[in-house]
Amino acid sequence: MDELPGSLGTSASLSLRLGQTIFSSASLLFMSLGVEFYSYTAFCYLVTVMGLVIPWSFTLALVDGYSVLVKCPVRQPGILLIIVIGDWVLSILSLAAACATASVINLLLDVDDSYCPPKFCTRYQLSAAMAFLSWFLSASSSLFNLWLLPSL
Amino acid sequence: MDELPGSLGTSASLSLRLGQTIFSSASLLFMSLGVEFYSYTAFCYLVTVMGLVIPWSFTLALVDGYSVLVKCPVRQPGILLIIVIGDWVLSILSLAAACATASVINLLLDVDDSYCPPKFCTRYQLSAAMAFLSWFLSASSSLFNLWLLPSL
Numbered sequence: 001m002d003e004l005p006g007s008l009g010t011s012a013s014l015s016l017r018l019g020q021t022i023f024s025s026a027s028l029l030f031m032s033l034g035v036e037f038y039s040y041t042a043f044c045y046l047v048t049v050m051g052l053v054i055p056w057s058f059t060l061a062l063v064d065g066y067s068v069l070v071k072c073p074v075r076q077p078g079i080l081l082i083i084v085i086g087d088w089v090l091s092i093l094s095l096a097a098a099c100a101t102a103s104v105i106n107l108l109l110d111v112d113d114s115y116c117p118p119k120f121c122t123r124y125q126l127s128a129a130m131a132f133l134s135w136f137l138s139a140s141s142s143l144f145n146l147w148l149l150p151s152l
Numbered sequence: 153m154d155e156l157p158g159s160l161g162t163s164a165s166l167s168l169r170l171g172q173t174i175f176s177s178a179s180l181l182f183m184s185l186g187v188e189f190y191s192y193t194a195f196c197y198l199v200t201v202m203g204l205v206i207p208w209s210f211t212l213a214l215v216d217g218y219s220v221l222v223k224c225p226v227r228q229p230g231i232l233l234i235i236v237i238g239d240w241v242l243s244i245l246s247l248a249a250a251c252a253t254a255s256v257i258n259l260l261l262d263v264d265d266s267y268c269p270p271k272f273c274t275r276y277q278l279s280a281a282m283a284f285l286s287w288f289l290s291a292s293s294s295l296f297n298l299w300l301l302p303s304l
Contacts, residue, residue: 040262042255095244096251103194103252104259110192111263150302 006144008083009064009073013141017061020137024053024094027130030123031101042100043124046131049097053090053134060141077152080145087142091135098131158296160232161216161225165293169213172289176205176246179282182275183253194252195276198283201249205242205286212293229304232297239294243287250283 005012028050031043038044060083067073074080105124157164180202183195190196212235219225226232257276 041258092247095247099248099251100255104255106193107256107259146298147302150299 004144004148006140007073007148008060008080008145009067009075011064011068013144014061014064014068016137016141016144017057017064020057020134020141021054021061023130023134023137024050024057027127027134028054030127030130035120035123040104042097042104046097046101046127049090049093050131050134053094053138056086056090057138075152077149080149080152084142084145084149087138087145091138091142094131094135094138098128098135101128101131156296156300158292159225159300160212160235160297161219161227163216163220165296166213166216166220168289168293168296169209169216172209172286172293173206173213175282175286175289176202176209179279179286180206182279182282187272187275192256194249194256198249198253198279201242201245202283202286205246205290208238208242209290227304229301232301232304236294236297236301239290239297243290243294246283246287246290250280250287253280253283 004010006016007013028047031047031050063074101124105121105128109121156162158168159165180199183199183202215226253276257273257280261273
């Protein structure tokens with residue numbers, strides 16, 4: 001079977017998973033450390049979603065790392081289907097959270113400075129940007145694995 | 153070749169396309185008729201995206217209708233790839249617009265009644281709901297066609 005770069009068990013997939021873990025952790029940290037994120041629904045939603053993405057990506061990074069080391073990628077259609085669906089759902093949730101956060105920040109900047117002091121707003125914006133990057137990597141993983149699925 | 157329901161040129165695909173056209177038109181109308189939508193970036197973005205989705209879905213609905221009538225579905229991989237990518241991009245944009253609109257409405261309801269009179273807010277909410285439905289149908293179309301692609 002030809003090896004598709006980015007599908008489960010390759011080193012490209014390992015980099016994608018590590019990227020997801022790093023960006024989603026950064027998004028969570030920028031949003032939650034020392035900032036009163038729970039005052040807006042969209043920010044709470046972002047924190048919840050990132051809290052789901054981090055363990056998922058980290059676990060799959062471990063699986064990929066193990067597969068790369070023993071040179072024996074997982075090729076059961078059932079497992080791959082679960083991973084594709086999981087990635088799919090999480091990437092949709094990440095995109096939704098990132099967009100919701102970005103539009104709320106935009107609105108807060110418009111309405112009044114008192115809602116969003118410059119120091120906090122920059123951190124919110126960084127958090128939204130990290131969430132977008134995490135979404136992009138999740139969607140790529142999902143697409144690569146989906147592409148592999150019919151050939152199994 | 154077995155016919156996958158929902159892929160290009162089937163009657164299921166025709167219904168999906170008609171649903172997309174109807175929901176995106178409804179979203180555009182609820183948002184734009186008699187409401188000052190241009191005061192918020194997220195609402196302008198929703199109107200722009202829906203203005204892209206309507207002609208795309210309507211054209212593909214015509215193609216599907218023609219294919220169903222002459223019983224000769226399009227099966228060129230190149231055309232199918234363009235349609236999958238177009239659906240994909242538009243579904244991501246629709247989801248982003250719907251989430252941004254929904255979070256802005258939510259924030260406006262929280263902050264102050266004067267920003268969002270009840271009559272207008274209901275229309276904004278309906279518009280966001282229609283955009284979510286339109287996203288769901290676009291994503292389904294994209295997935296069905298993507299599933300067909302490797303077998304061509």
